[in-house]
Amino acid sequence: AQKVTQAQTEISVVEKEDVTLDCVYETRDTTYYLFWYKQPPSGELVFLIRRNSFDEQNEISGRYSWNFQKSTSSFNFTITASQVVDSAVYFCALSEASITGGGNKLTFGTGTQLKVEL
Amino acid sequence: GAVVSQHPSWVICKSGTSVKIECRSLDFQATTMFWYRQFPKQSLMLMATSNEGSKATYEQGVEKDKFLINHASLTLSTLTVTSAHPEDSSFYICSARMGASWEQYFGPGTRLTVT
Numbered sequence: 001a002q003k004v005t006q007a008q009t010e011i012s013v014v015e016k017e018d019v020t021l022d023c024v025y026e027t028r029d030t031t032y033y034l035f036w037y038k039q040p041p042s043g044e045l046v047f048l049i050r051r052n053s054f055d056e057q058n059e060i061s062g063r064y065s066w067n068f069q070k071s072t073s074s075f076n077f078t079i080t081a082s083q084v085v086d087s088a089v090y091f092c093a094l095s096e097a098s099i100t101g102g103g104n105k106l107t108f109g110t111g112t113q114l115k116v117e118l
Numbered sequence: 119g120a121v122v123s124q125h126p127s128w129v130i131c132k133s134g135t136s137v138k139i140e141c142r143s144l145d146f147q148a149t150t151m152f153w154y155r156q157f158p159k160q161s162l163m164l165m166a167t168s169n170e171g172s173k174a175t176y177e178q179g180v181e182k183d184k185f186l187i188n189h190a191s192l193t194l195s196t197l198t199v200t201s202a203h204p205e206d207s208s209f210y211i212c213s214a215r216m217g218a219s220w221e222q223y224f225g226p227g228t229r230l231t232v233t
Binding site: 033037042043044045047050052091095097105106107108109110111113 | 152159160161162163164167209211213220221222224225226227229
């Protein structure tokens with residue numbers, strides 16, 4: 001069975017601080033996908049990134065960066081120079097790969113509420 | 119980009135009545151749609167997976183007779199909460215996938231309140 005653990009339920013930072021959101025996953029599959037989503041107060045999920053299990057390269061997109069380490073089954077997300085608009089719930093998710101190589105159902109972590117204050 | 123809509127965005131209904139929520143893929147054909155439920159300050163839990171033209175596959179613990187899912191076309195799936203009770207109050211989110219793609223496109227969600 002798949003499992004995603006986000007141990008940090010809530011994090012509060014002051015604007016311009018860097019913050020890292022942790023994600024640890026469990027799966028018996030050798031091929032899988034990892035995701036991060038942002039859920040602002042409006043409720044709509046915003047896709048941030050996808051990684052497949054064969055691509056351990058770290059990625060940077062503006063103020064966002066992701067560190068994927070298969071050895072520790074972690075996929076951590078760092079926001080550099082946080083802003084008030086970053087305040088939201090962030091979910092890490094895991095998807096097994098289907099036979100055809102695409103994705104299957106998503107297993108979500110419990111989410112981390114990030115509050116960025118002035 | 120791929121857009122998924124949900125209707126209604128919020129609904130209030132009385133206990134014992136049924137409520138239908140629609141999920142539409144607006145600019146692509148969704149061979150698979152997923153329905154999630156999210157209680158306040160909790161994670162998204164998958165309720166069921168539906169493939170166009172076939173019966174939905176429900177996750178363990180989800181009552182299929184209570185949460186009726188129909189995926190009659192490649193652009194529309196519906197979730198009907200039958201005989202709703204206050205404990206069914208939740209945020210329901212659908213997602214859609216085209217073909218065997220890895221990506222799911224999420225709808226904006228429907229907030230259901232049962233009084």
